[in-house]
Each structure stands twice: as structure tokens, then as C-alpha cells.
Amino acid sequence: MYDTTWHSPKSSITQAVIFLHGRNQSQAATLAIAQPLQDTNTLLVLPSASQRSWYPGSFLANLQENEPWLSSSISYIDAVIERIIETGLSTDQIILAGFSQGAALAAEYVGRIHKVKGLIAFSGGRIGPWGCNWEEDTSLSAMPMLFSVATRDPFVPLKRVRETVAHFARRGANTILKTFEEDEHYVRKSEYIAARALFT
Template structure:
């Protein structure tokens, strides 16, 4: 069952951060990552997927292998962002962020543009689909800011897919910052947090 933990802003709320956990990631580590990014005037939303998995197979699998759960996760994320907007936060003041599988879901949500929002932060993740996929969307994303960061030799998320995702978003007008690291660590580094905070601020 999906659920969301909500954290109030320390100051008058003007922004919101929605952070999506990785596959199998417990709530406490995901919260610790998110709190590195939240600003004093930001509401923090931490959606949680059933069994801590947004979809069952690899993000590079055939669409049919993930479709049912992926569609449900995207719908739930749409509901979460809708509640933030209904609460008075402007869509362009919402940052959607995630790590690993959560980053892939965030990128897919941005790619399908289910709801407009201000910024995307994808720590080790790219859009979903098999190799040679051609994402059909071409709506403009000129006002969106994005950060993609990952290891060049990550065993779970090939850098090539992240590069394909970045190319797709740049073609649609998004402003994209990129960080890559010459290691194989599946983590978020201090430099990535700093870059993300700069983008949010």
C-alpha cells in the first residue's frame, strides 16, 4: 500500500520537496537523504511504495514487465504533487528528487509531464524503458531545471541510459546540469548534495 510521510516547513511554506526512495530502501535512510536537501521554507513529502519498490523489474526491462506497478506509482505521485498544489504551493516551487529506482520514477514522471513542476534531481537514475526505446513525448520543458548525477561504472544504472535521458530532456528545452564520477559506487556523494542544493536555492 502506498503512503506518504509529511514534514512541515520550519518557516512559512513557499516550496516543497518530494523525495522518492530507491528500491528496497528503508524509510530512515531515505529521510536522511531528503533532509540534506530540504530548505527551511519547504514542505517535505516522502512517498513510500508497497514493499519499498516502485516497480518490480529493472528499469531497462520490456515495458510490459513493469507497466502495471509503474502506472500505479506514477498515479500516486501525481496525487502527492496534487495535494501540495492544492495546499497553496506553486507548481514551479516544487522539486521532485529521488535516488536510484526513485530517480528513475522521478525522471519518468517528468518525461511524461503528468503535472508541471519546477525542478528534477535524479541521483543515479534515468528514464524507464528497454534499450533503443524512443520516448514519444515532445512537450516543451523550457522552465524546468534538472540535475543528473551518477557513477560512470554503476552496476545498476548504466551511464549510457542517463546520457540518453539527458539528451531527451535537453531536446525538449530543459536546463540540465550533469555530474559523473569515475568509480562504481552506488551512493549520493557530498558534491551531488551541494549541486542539488544550489539548484533548489
């Protein structure tokens, strides 16, 4: 149901980036999007879901409409993190990132479980219907987070990204939101620059 590829750096590993793909994205496309985040000391980890989808419905649907796939995907990401820890890294050396559906899953994982150093969400926000109230209130202790999205993204409403940022800020995270006055759904060079600066 799931698979993961591991891309070792050129030098000794001091951190890991887990990058979650968008809906219907191939491994090759995911690697192309994720690779600019890999430094010479960074283990790049690319989990992949069955049929290239982490859950079947919209990230704005009622949670039950995306179950049991959503819970299964969250559990798998948790297992990937545990496997990284077994290699000798700690949770404060692991960054969780994603694009589109993968960004939504990454944000949801951090919202519920949050055992990583930080979050990079390219065009994504937490999962749930409009008007939902994310109940978690555990402190995120200044965890660095980058959210970025086009103001007219055809798949990810800016309103939801802003709601997500506000939710994490209330819990003490160090949140950054970058927006772009356009309607394109992709990762821009400036987003990579901001992400790398946040975790250098």
C-alpha cells in the first residue's frame, strides 16, 4: 500500500527531510520537487501512497469521508519517522514537508502528532471541512513552519491556509506565510529559498 525511497546525501547525514507527494504525482515528479530542499548533509525521504493518493477526497471534506485512508497514511508517516530515528537521528533533526495533498497531510500530522523539527507546506493546509475546530492545543514550542500558496490557487483556498497558520501560531509555532498574487499551483524558487533559510 505504501513505499518509501531513500536518497542519501554526499556527506554525513545530520538531518532528514521527509517530502510527501501531491495527488497523482509520480516518484520522478516528487523527486524533482523535493530535491532542491536537500543539502549535502540531508537524507531525503520520499514516502509514496498506493495509487499516488494519500486519501481519496478533498482535504476540505468531512474527516470521515477520507477514512480509513487518512489515519492509515498518518500512521505510515509516523512509522517512517520511527525508522529514521532508528538510523541515529532525533526528532529535532527531522523536517516534514509536502506539496498540495502531501502538504495537507504533513500539516495534519504535525497538528496531531508534531514529533518533528519543523514543517514545510507548499500549497496546503490542515484537513477538515469549513468551520471545523481543530481541538489540539499542545504547545508547539516555537516550531518553525513555512506555508506558501498562490492567492488564487485553484485547489487550495488561501482562507484555509490562513486558518491553519493561525491555529499553529496559537499553539506557539513560529509560522511564516508567503503568498503569491497568481493562480498557479506549483513550487516557486522563492519558496525553496524561504524553506532553506528557515532550516539552515
